[in-house]
Amino acid sequence: MRIVIIGNGAAGNQAAETIRKHDDQIELIMLSHETFPEYSACALPDCMAGWIPRSNLFLKNERDYDKQRIQTILGRQVSSINIDNKELSMEDESIAYDKLILATGSRPIIPSLKGSALKGNFVLKSVADLDKILEHRGSRVVVVGSGNIGVEVAEALEIQGCQVVLIELMERLMPKIFSHKAAAILRDTLEKHQIKVLTGEKVLEVIGSQRVEGIITDRRELPCDTVIWAVGVKQNVELAVQAGIDTGQMGGIKVNRHMQTNCEDIYACGDCIESFDIISGKPALSLLWPSAKRQAEVAALNCLGRESAYEGSLNVGIEEFYDTNFVAIGLTADALKEYEVQLIEKEDSRGYYCLAVVDDRVIGLELVGDCDRLGAIMSLIKNGTAISEVKRIISNPELLVNIPWYVDAGEILFS
Amino acid sequence: MTQRVLVIDYHKCVGCETCQMVCSLVHEGICSPDLSRIRVARFETDARFVPISCAFCEKAPCISVCPTAAIFRTNEGAVLIDDEKCIGCRQCVQACPFGHMNFNPARGIAYKCDLCDGDPQCVKFCWTNAIQFLPMEMAAEDKRYAAAGKIME
């Protein structure tokens, strides 16, 4: 049997790993349009900041693929999939498959505004992007978008000595995961470190003749020599759509809980799929490294004929900006709008946190500061453990003795 | 239909370990006491044998301790493990007050009595009737009669 994996990111590689763990005979081919071996896109800003050497970005080298007996075809684009013949086409070559795993990921968006194609406009998703940004040696940078990437890039470039302006469309930073309080603390932190933060502002145009010379927003004009767009990603589903594979309402490839597409022998995992939230059960795009790996594991197991069902994605964001941790787990910010939520909120010398409680269960957490007691809380959120149950155990030493990590959870829940 | 549980009277156990053979055969396909869910604790010098299986606790410590909610209770009262969710942390092994929870190092998951889908085989094969599968209310019946008998003497 031959399994072909399209994609060399977190999902593609985890799928390969899981397949090899259970079967070292099956033929495995991995395709990617990039030439690099597997690297962590999450660590690109760390490299940009100078905290890790470029070589550390790569998680595998050629020998690792050989050791795992994965045949790699890198730097080539798959042009189409023929689901009837079970064949992939690439320029002048065809590859047959018995099972296919799509792990094509996503690509960052640059809105088509006037000037957004000028030299000096960048995104940060691949090692190639990073190389281009560093080569450009900008000094006055505008970062557009304050999601994880935007804020990480803003910090990284400020640390490298650039003058940085961070522009966010919504009225607060990291609006998808943080509510006003945590977002305000983040803003303070960044501004204290000379990052100019503009919220509720929209970029209308990039100006310059040969290269980026400034931007125009709906409020002002700003000179700059670099624009980094961190406004979101588009899922790479064109190949799938063309082949007749269904996509979901949010734009990702539609899969069942076995990561199977509407085409029996084709599975999909990672950024390119439409997932569902583990707490709300609703369709969700979970563009996270751990989600990709877990989905890939499920896809691979099902590919091998072993039953495995995906439990859903949990939103987890952990950031460190200027030595302060910012954490969001589960349903937070606007995702809580439709729930009747009780809040457990606290601010002290250790930091600030806010837990959203629905029906005696914690469904979300935002935290700034000390994050060393959160593992137990994440379990409670994931498992839907009742807070009253935690209390029952903490109050009874004979029970607590088996579940001591509830001491940590109790400090957050009940103090 | 009231919940039925395993009722073990260790006084009747002669340590033949047939239950372990049958349990492992039924669940793992081979006769291997090491893979049995029910285990007999042997006290050779006292010639005492105590079979240990799941007590199906109402407030099971194993269910509370499991960090991934892999252990759950069914409507019929059985306590089962979802193999896929088990991360092999073995906290349930430490939590069970009776030492019933087992761990399979080869598969990396915990395993326990599952009442054989409502038809426990150890009960069928125990020739001394040390293991019975009774409704909860009846579990104390034998003891009551035995105690009453003693009082009447």
Place this chain on the structure above:
Amino acid sequence: MNKRLLINTWLCDGCGLCELVCAFSHTGLWHPALSRIKVLEDKKNGLFFPTTCAHCVNPPCANACLMNVIVKDPETGLTIRNESSCIGCRACEISCPFNVCLFDYVNEVVVNCDLCKGDPLCVKVCPTGAIEFVSVEETPERKRVAAASDRLLESAQR
């Protein structure tokens, strides 16, 4: 035949020696905050709970790691890390249900108990025997025998 730490929680009296020696042997600093074994406290009841890495077979920390630094050692089955590649993001720390990943603030990486290369120091120094180094296969058997002994003892006393 793999051994893991078995913690007899009720025997812990909170002396903290395990934390001190763990921190010192790994970092050279007598600093409990750098210990991979953490002793939690139930102040109300005066109880102490040593907690450390369980070396889960399918660890949540490994799934969470953004650099795939955490793997299972094929020989020992331990959860090990390639510390030089750790970027200190702490994703593993918040994913561990037992809160036993440790952020080493000196080296800015996250670490976990490594069983001191097969001869755990905390076991050696623990004055009450609260920490033992026991084979995984042995643990259920010990508990069974202990529970059964209790039962036999109870009925003998009656």
